[in-house]
Amino acid sequence: MHSLKNPYVFVQSSRNLIGIFSRLCSSNAGIPQYETLAVSVPKKYVYHVELNRPNKLNTFTPNMWKEFSSCFSALSDNPECRVVVLSGQGKHFTGGIDLNAFVESASKAHELSDVARKARFLFKMIKQYQDGITALEECVKPVLAVVHNACVGAGVDLITAADVRYCTEEAWFQVKEVDVGLAADVGTLQRLPKVIGSASIARELCFTARKLQSKEALEIGLVSKVFTDKESAIQQVLEVAETIASKSPVAVQVTKQSLVYSQSRPTSEGLEHIRLMNQTMLQSDDLTKAAIAQATKTKTEFDEL
Numbered sequence: 383m384h385s386l387k388n389p390y391v392f393v394q395s396s397r398n399l400i401g402i403f404s405r406l407c408s409s410n411a412g413i414p415q416y417e418t419l420a421v422s423v424p425k426k427y428v429y430h431v432e433l434n435r436p437n438k439l440n441t442f443t444p445n446m447w448k449e450f451s452s453c454f455s456a457l458s459d460n461p462e463c464r465v466v467v468l469s470g471q472g473k474h475f476t477g478g479i480d481l482n483a484f485v486e487s488a489s490k491a492h493e494l495s496d497v498a499r500k501a502r503f504l505f506k507m508i509k510q511y512q513d514g515i516t517a518l519e520e521c522v523k524p525v526l527a528v529v530h531n532a533c534v535g536a537g538v539d540l541i542t543a544a545d546v547r548y549c550t551e552e553a554w555f556q557v558k559e560v561d562v563g564l565a566a567d568v569g570t571l572q573r574l575p576k577v578i579g580s581a582s583i584a585r586e587l588c589f590t591a592r593k594l595q596s597k598e599a600l601e602i603g604l605v606s607k608v609f610t611d612k613e614s615a616i617q618q619v620l621e622v623a624e625t626i627a628s629k630s631p632v633a634v635q636v637t638k639q640s641l642v643y644s645q646s647r648p649t650s651e652g653l654e655h656i657r658l659m660n661q662t663m664l665q666s667d668d669l670t671k672a673a674i675a676q677a678t679k680t681k682t683e684f685d686e687l
Protein backbone atom coordinates (compact mmCIF):
# COMPACT_ATOMS: atom_id res chain seq x y z
CA MET A 383 0.00 0.00 0.00
CA HIS A 384 1.27 3.48 -0.83
CA SER A 385 2.51 5.07 2.37
CA LEU A 386 0.89 8.47 1.67
CA LYS A 387 -2.51 6.79 1.53
CA ASN A 388 -1.87 5.12 4.88
CA PRO A 389 -0.69 7.54 7.56
CA TYR A 390 0.45 4.70 9.86
CA VAL A 391 2.75 3.21 7.19
CA PHE A 392 3.99 6.72 6.33
CA VAL A 393 4.86 7.52 9.96
CA GLN A 394 6.55 4.14 10.41
CA SER A 395 8.68 4.45 7.26
CA SER A 396 9.66 8.02 8.19
CA ARG A 397 10.76 6.77 11.60
CA ASN A 398 12.79 4.01 9.97
CA LEU A 399 14.45 6.51 7.64
CA ILE A 400 15.24 8.87 10.52
CA GLY A 401 16.72 5.92 12.46
CA ILE A 402 18.89 4.84 9.51
CA PHE A 403 19.97 8.45 8.85
CA SER A 404 20.95 9.11 12.48
CA ARG A 405 22.87 5.81 12.65
CA LEU A 406 24.75 6.77 9.49
CA CYS A 407 25.56 10.21 10.92
CA SER A 408 26.85 8.79 14.19
CA SER A 409 28.99 6.10 12.62
CA ASN A 410 31.85 5.90 10.19
CA ALA A 411 31.05 2.96 7.89
CA GLY A 412 29.50 1.12 10.83
CA ILE A 413 32.23 2.08 13.30
CA PRO A 414 30.79 3.96 16.26
CA GLN A 415 32.24 7.41 16.88
CA TYR A 416 32.87 8.98 20.28
CA GLU A 417 34.10 12.33 21.55
CA THR A 418 36.80 10.93 23.85
CA LEU A 419 37.59 7.60 22.17
CA ALA A 420 38.79 6.88 18.64
CA VAL A 421 37.63 3.54 17.27
CA SER A 422 39.12 1.87 14.20
CA VAL A 423 39.27 -1.61 12.67
CA PRO A 424 42.90 -2.26 11.67
CA LYS A 425 42.37 -5.96 10.92
CA LYS A 426 39.38 -8.18 10.28
CA TYR A 427 37.52 -8.75 13.59
CA VAL A 428 40.10 -6.63 15.48
CA TYR A 429 38.90 -3.29 16.91
CA HIS A 430 41.30 -0.64 18.17
CA VAL A 431 40.01 1.77 20.82
CA GLU A 432 42.26 4.74 21.59
CA LEU A 433 41.89 7.21 24.45
CA ASN A 434 41.53 10.34 22.38
CA ARG A 435 42.18 13.45 24.45
CA PRO A 436 45.88 13.77 23.60
CA ASN A 437 46.00 17.51 24.38
CA LYS A 438 44.69 16.77 27.86
CA LEU A 439 46.94 13.76 28.52
CA ASN A 440 43.91 11.49 27.96
CA THR A 441 42.58 12.48 31.36
CA PHE A 442 39.14 11.12 32.17
CA THR A 443 36.19 13.51 31.92
CA PRO A 444 32.60 12.70 32.98
CA ASN A 445 31.79 12.00 29.33
CA MET A 446 34.72 9.63 28.94
CA TRP A 447 33.44 7.34 31.70
CA LYS A 448 30.06 7.24 29.94
CA GLU A 449 31.70 6.57 26.59
CA PHE A 450 33.67 3.62 28.01
CA SER A 451 30.32 2.07 28.98
CA SER A 452 28.69 2.69 25.59
CA CYS A 453 31.75 1.71 23.55
CA PHE A 454 32.61 -1.56 25.30
CA SER A 455 28.98 -2.60 25.60
CA ALA A 456 28.55 -1.99 21.83
CA LEU A 457 31.73 -3.95 21.04
CA SER A 458 30.56 -6.79 23.25
CA ASP A 459 27.39 -7.03 21.14
CA ASN A 460 29.09 -6.46 17.80
CA PRO A 461 29.59 -9.77 15.91
CA GLU A 462 32.25 -8.14 13.69
CA CYS A 463 34.41 -7.53 16.74
CA ARG A 464 36.29 -10.47 18.25
CA VAL A 465 39.16 -8.72 20.08
CA VAL A 466 39.79 -5.17 21.28
CA VAL A 467 43.17 -3.45 21.52
CA LEU A 468 43.14 -0.45 23.88
CA SER A 469 45.81 2.25 23.81
CA GLY A 470 46.20 6.01 24.20
CA GLN A 471 46.96 8.74 21.68
CA GLY A 472 49.58 11.41 22.38
CA LYS A 473 52.36 11.69 24.96
CA HIS A 474 50.92 9.49 27.73
CA PHE A 475 48.54 6.56 28.02
CA THR A 476 46.66 8.65 30.62
CA GLY A 477 47.21 11.16 33.42
CA GLY A 478 44.22 9.69 35.30
CA ILE A 479 41.07 11.51 36.19
CA ASP A 480 40.78 15.09 34.92
CA LEU A 481 41.30 16.82 38.24
CA ASN A 482 39.58 20.03 37.14
CA ALA A 483 36.48 18.18 35.93
CA PHE A 484 36.54 16.01 39.05
CA VAL A 485 36.61 18.99 41.42
CA GLU A 486 33.79 20.58 39.41
CA SER A 487 31.65 17.41 39.58
CA ALA A 488 32.35 16.79 43.26
CA SER A 489 31.59 20.43 44.13
CA LYS A 490 28.06 19.95 42.77
CA ALA A 491 27.50 17.66 45.76
CA HIS A 492 28.48 20.48 48.12
CA GLU A 493 25.81 22.71 46.59
CA LEU A 494 23.19 20.31 47.96
CA SER A 495 22.00 21.19 51.45
CA ASP A 496 21.61 17.81 53.06
CA VAL A 497 24.05 14.99 53.78
CA ALA A 498 21.76 12.26 52.39
CA ARG A 499 21.29 14.17 49.08
CA LYS A 500 25.02 14.84 48.83
CA ALA A 501 25.74 11.17 49.49
CA ARG A 502 23.19 10.01 46.91
CA PHE A 503 24.69 12.35 44.30
CA LEU A 504 28.22 11.04 44.91
CA PHE A 505 27.01 7.43 45.05
CA LYS A 506 25.52 7.80 41.56
CA MET A 507 28.64 9.52 40.22
CA ILE A 508 30.98 6.82 41.56
CA LYS A 509 28.68 4.09 40.22
CA GLN A 510 28.72 5.64 36.75
CA TYR A 511 32.52 5.81 36.82
CA GLN A 512 32.78 2.23 38.09
CA ASP A 513 30.44 1.07 35.32
CA GLY A 514 32.72 2.67 32.72
CA ILE A 515 35.67 0.57 33.92
CA THR A 516 33.64 -2.61 34.51
CA ALA A 517 32.43 -2.39 30.90
CA LEU A 518 35.86 -3.74 29.82
CA GLU A 519 35.47 -6.76 32.08
CA GLU A 520 31.86 -7.30 31.00
CA CYS A 521 32.75 -7.06 27.31
CA VAL A 522 32.82 -10.72 26.23
CA LYS A 523 35.62 -10.00 23.74
CA PRO A 524 39.21 -10.07 25.08
CA VAL A 525 40.61 -6.57 25.72
CA LEU A 526 44.39 -6.16 25.26
CA ALA A 527 45.73 -2.93 26.78
CA VAL A 528 48.92 -1.27 25.50
CA VAL A 529 50.39 1.33 27.88
CA HIS A 530 53.01 3.90 26.90
CA ASN A 531 54.59 6.50 29.20
CA ALA A 532 52.34 7.49 32.14
CA CYS A 533 49.45 5.37 33.37
CA VAL A 534 48.24 7.18 36.46
CA GLY A 535 45.32 6.77 38.87
CA ALA A 536 42.19 5.94 36.89
CA GLY A 537 44.48 4.52 34.20
CA VAL A 538 45.45 1.69 36.55
CA ASP A 539 41.76 1.09 37.33
CA LEU A 540 41.16 0.87 33.59
CA ILE A 541 43.96 -1.50 32.64
CA THR A 542 43.35 -3.87 35.54
CA ALA A 543 39.87 -4.45 34.08
CA ALA A 544 41.47 -5.45 30.75
CA ASP A 545 42.32 -9.09 30.01
CA VAL A 546 45.96 -8.70 29.02
CA ARG A 547 48.35 -5.79 29.54
CA TYR A 548 51.46 -4.82 27.57
CA CYS A 549 53.65 -1.75 27.85
CA THR A 550 56.61 0.07 26.37
CA GLU A 551 60.02 0.41 28.05
CA GLU A 552 59.40 4.02 29.15
CA ALA A 553 55.99 3.17 30.61
CA TRP A 554 55.28 3.66 34.28
CA PHE A 555 52.28 3.07 36.51
CA GLN A 556 51.10 4.89 39.60
CA VAL A 557 48.20 4.16 41.94
CA LYS A 558 48.09 7.88 42.65
CA GLU A 559 44.80 8.16 44.53
CA VAL A 560 46.16 8.56 48.08
CA ASP A 561 48.22 11.53 46.84
CA VAL A 562 45.03 13.31 45.82
CA GLY A 563 43.30 12.43 49.11
CA LEU A 564 41.24 9.53 47.81
CA ALA A 565 40.79 5.85 48.45
CA ALA A 566 40.70 4.46 44.90
CA ASP A 567 37.10 3.57 44.18
CA VAL A 568 36.71 2.42 40.61
CA GLY A 569 38.46 -0.95 40.63
CA THR A 570 42.19 -0.89 41.40
CA LEU A 571 41.81 -1.98 45.04
CA GLN A 572 39.61 -4.90 43.97
CA ARG A 573 41.42 -5.99 40.80
CA LEU A 574 45.12 -5.17 41.20
CA PRO A 575 45.82 -7.76 43.96
CA LYS A 576 44.17 -10.46 41.80
CA VAL A 577 45.95 -9.38 38.63
CA ILE A 578 49.44 -9.49 40.17
CA GLY A 579 48.69 -12.26 42.69
CA SER A 580 50.46 -10.45 45.53
CA ALA A 581 48.48 -8.63 48.21
CA SER A 582 51.72 -7.32 49.70
CA ILE A 583 52.98 -5.60 46.53
CA ALA A 584 49.49 -4.34 45.64
CA ARG A 585 49.05 -2.78 49.08
CA GLU A 586 52.49 -1.24 49.01
CA LEU A 587 51.76 0.36 45.63
CA CYS A 588 48.36 1.62 46.81
CA PHE A 589 49.59 3.01 50.18
CA THR A 590 52.74 4.71 48.87
CA ALA A 591 51.59 5.84 45.38
CA ARG A 592 55.13 5.17 44.21
CA LYS A 593 55.89 4.95 40.50
CA LEU A 594 56.21 1.43 39.13
CA GLN A 595 58.51 1.25 36.11
CA SER A 596 57.94 -1.12 33.17
CA LYS A 597 60.68 -3.56 34.23
CA GLU A 598 59.12 -4.09 37.64
CA ALA A 599 55.62 -4.19 36.11
CA LEU A 600 56.81 -7.17 34.07
CA GLU A 601 58.46 -8.82 37.10
CA ILE A 602 55.29 -8.62 39.22
CA GLY A 603 53.05 -9.79 36.37
CA LEU A 604 51.14 -6.55 35.82
CA VAL A 605 52.12 -6.72 32.14
CA SER A 606 52.79 -9.73 29.94
CA LYS A 607 55.50 -8.16 27.83
CA VAL A 608 57.52 -4.93 27.45
CA PHE A 609 58.12 -3.54 23.95
CA THR A 610 60.81 -1.06 22.94
CA ASP A 611 58.41 1.59 21.68
CA LYS A 612 54.74 2.29 21.12
CA GLU A 613 54.74 1.63 17.38
CA SER A 614 56.22 -1.86 17.70
CA ALA A 615 53.99 -2.54 20.72
CA ILE A 616 50.83 -1.73 18.77
CA GLN A 617 51.98 -3.67 15.72
CA GLN A 618 52.84 -6.80 17.70
CA VAL A 619 49.78 -6.64 19.93
CA LEU A 620 47.62 -6.35 16.79
CA GLU A 621 49.22 -9.61 15.66
CA VAL A 622 48.32 -11.25 18.99
CA ALA A 623 44.79 -9.90 18.49
CA GLU A 624 44.68 -11.33 14.97
CA THR A 625 45.64 -14.76 16.31
CA ILE A 626 42.84 -14.61 18.89
CA ALA A 627 40.40 -13.40 16.21
CA SER A 628 41.20 -16.42 14.03
CA LYS A 629 39.91 -18.82 16.67
CA SER A 630 36.36 -19.88 17.37
CA PRO A 631 34.50 -16.87 18.82
CA VAL A 632 32.41 -19.30 20.84
CA ALA A 633 35.52 -20.79 22.45
CA VAL A 634 37.24 -17.43 23.06
CA GLN A 635 34.21 -15.60 24.42
CA VAL A 636 33.09 -18.41 26.71
CA THR A 637 36.70 -18.70 27.92
CA LYS A 638 36.66 -15.01 28.89
CA GLN A 639 33.26 -15.31 30.56
CA SER A 640 34.41 -18.33 32.56
CA LEU A 641 37.69 -16.67 33.62
CA VAL A 642 35.89 -13.49 34.71
CA TYR A 643 33.16 -15.42 36.52
CA SER A 644 35.66 -17.67 38.30
CA GLN A 645 38.15 -15.02 39.39
CA SER A 646 36.29 -14.14 42.60
CA ARG A 647 34.44 -17.36 43.29
CA PRO A 648 35.21 -20.81 44.67
CA THR A 649 36.40 -23.36 42.09
CA SER A 650 33.20 -25.38 42.51
CA GLU A 651 31.07 -22.38 41.44
CA GLY A 652 33.32 -21.70 38.46
CA LEU A 653 33.06 -25.33 37.42
CA GLU A 654 29.29 -25.22 37.65
CA HIS A 655 29.19 -22.03 35.57
CA ILE A 656 31.28 -23.52 32.75
CA ARG A 657 29.26 -26.76 32.92
CA LEU A 658 26.09 -24.76 32.36
CA MET A 659 27.68 -22.73 29.55
CA ASN A 660 29.17 -25.72 27.79
CA GLN A 661 26.06 -27.88 27.92
CA THR A 662 24.96 -25.46 25.17
CA MET A 663 28.24 -24.38 23.61
CA LEU A 664 29.57 -27.91 23.05
CA GLN A 665 26.72 -28.26 20.54
CA SER A 666 28.06 -25.40 18.44
CA ASP A 667 29.28 -25.99 14.88
CA ASP A 668 32.52 -24.31 15.93
CA LEU A 669 33.57 -27.38 17.90
CA THR A 670 33.29 -29.72 14.91
CA LYS A 671 34.91 -27.20 12.55
CA ALA A 672 37.84 -26.55 14.90
CA ALA A 673 38.35 -30.24 15.65
CA ILE A 674 38.42 -31.12 11.93
CA ALA A 675 40.83 -28.25 11.23
CA GLN A 676 43.16 -29.43 14.01
CA ALA A 677 43.02 -33.06 12.90
CA THR A 678 43.61 -32.24 9.22
CA LYS A 679 46.06 -29.38 9.89
CA THR A 680 43.93 -26.99 7.83
CA LYS A 681 42.57 -23.51 8.47
CA THR A 682 38.91 -22.81 9.02
CA GLU A 683 36.65 -19.78 9.24
CA PHE A 684 34.07 -19.41 11.98
CA ASP A 685 30.70 -17.70 11.66
CA GLU A 686 30.23 -14.38 13.42
CA LEU A 687 28.93 -14.44 16.96
Ligand SMILES: CC/C=C\C=C\CC(=O)SCCNC(=O)CCNC(=O)[C@H](O)C(C)(C)COP(=O)(O)OP(=O)(O)OC[C@H]1O[C@@H](n2cnc3c(N)ncnc32)[C@H](O)[C@@H]1OP(=O)(O)O
Pocket residue numbers: 438439441473474476477478479480481482507508511532534535536537558559562564567568
Ligand atom coordinates in the same frame (compact mmCIF):
# COMPACT_ATOMS: atom_id res chain seq x y z
C1 LIG B 1 35.18 8.98 41.79
C2 LIG B 1 36.64 9.05 41.46
C3 LIG B 1 36.98 8.17 40.37
C4 LIG B 1 38.22 8.01 39.90
C5 LIG B 1 39.36 8.61 40.49
C6 LIG B 1 40.59 8.52 39.93
C7 LIG B 1 41.70 9.12 40.68
C8 LIG B 1 42.91 9.46 39.85
O1 LIG B 1 42.98 9.32 38.66
S1 LIG B 1 44.15 10.06 40.83
C9 LIG B 1 45.32 10.61 39.66
C10 LIG B 1 45.01 11.97 39.11
N1 LIG B 1 46.08 12.38 38.23
C11 LIG B 1 47.15 13.00 38.67
O2 LIG B 1 47.32 13.31 39.82
C12 LIG B 1 48.19 13.24 37.62
C13 LIG B 1 48.98 14.46 37.89
N2 LIG B 1 49.82 14.75 36.75
C14 LIG B 1 51.01 14.18 36.54
O3 LIG B 1 51.50 13.37 37.31
C15 LIG B 1 51.73 14.64 35.32
O4 LIG B 1 51.13 15.80 34.86
C16 LIG B 1 51.72 13.61 34.19
C17 LIG B 1 50.36 13.03 33.94
C18 LIG B 1 52.70 12.49 34.56
C19 LIG B 1 52.24 14.26 32.89
O5 LIG B 1 53.52 14.86 33.09
P1 LIG B 1 54.11 15.82 31.98
O6 LIG B 1 54.10 15.16 30.66
O7 LIG B 1 55.41 16.31 32.49
O8 LIG B 1 53.06 17.01 31.85
P2 LIG B 1 52.79 18.18 32.89
O9 LIG B 1 53.60 19.36 32.49
O10 LIG B 1 52.95 17.71 34.29
O11 LIG B 1 51.25 18.46 32.65
C20 LIG B 1 50.80 19.12 31.48
C21 LIG B 1 49.52 19.84 31.82
O12 LIG B 1 48.51 18.88 32.14
C22 LIG B 1 47.94 19.18 33.41
N3 LIG B 1 47.52 17.94 34.05
C23 LIG B 1 48.27 16.87 34.30
N4 LIG B 1 47.54 15.89 34.85
C24 LIG B 1 46.31 16.38 34.96
C25 LIG B 1 45.09 15.85 35.48
N5 LIG B 1 45.02 14.59 35.95
N6 LIG B 1 44.00 16.61 35.45
C26 LIG B 1 44.03 17.85 34.94
N7 LIG B 1 45.15 18.41 34.42
C27 LIG B 1 46.27 17.69 34.44
C28 LIG B 1 49.07 19.85 34.14
O13 LIG B 1 48.58 20.58 35.22
C29 LIG B 1 49.65 20.71 33.07
O14 LIG B 1 48.80 21.83 32.87
P3 LIG B 1 49.39 23.25 32.47
O15 LIG B 1 48.18 24.14 32.40
O16 LIG B 1 50.07 23.05 31.16
O17 LIG B 1 50.35 23.63 33.56
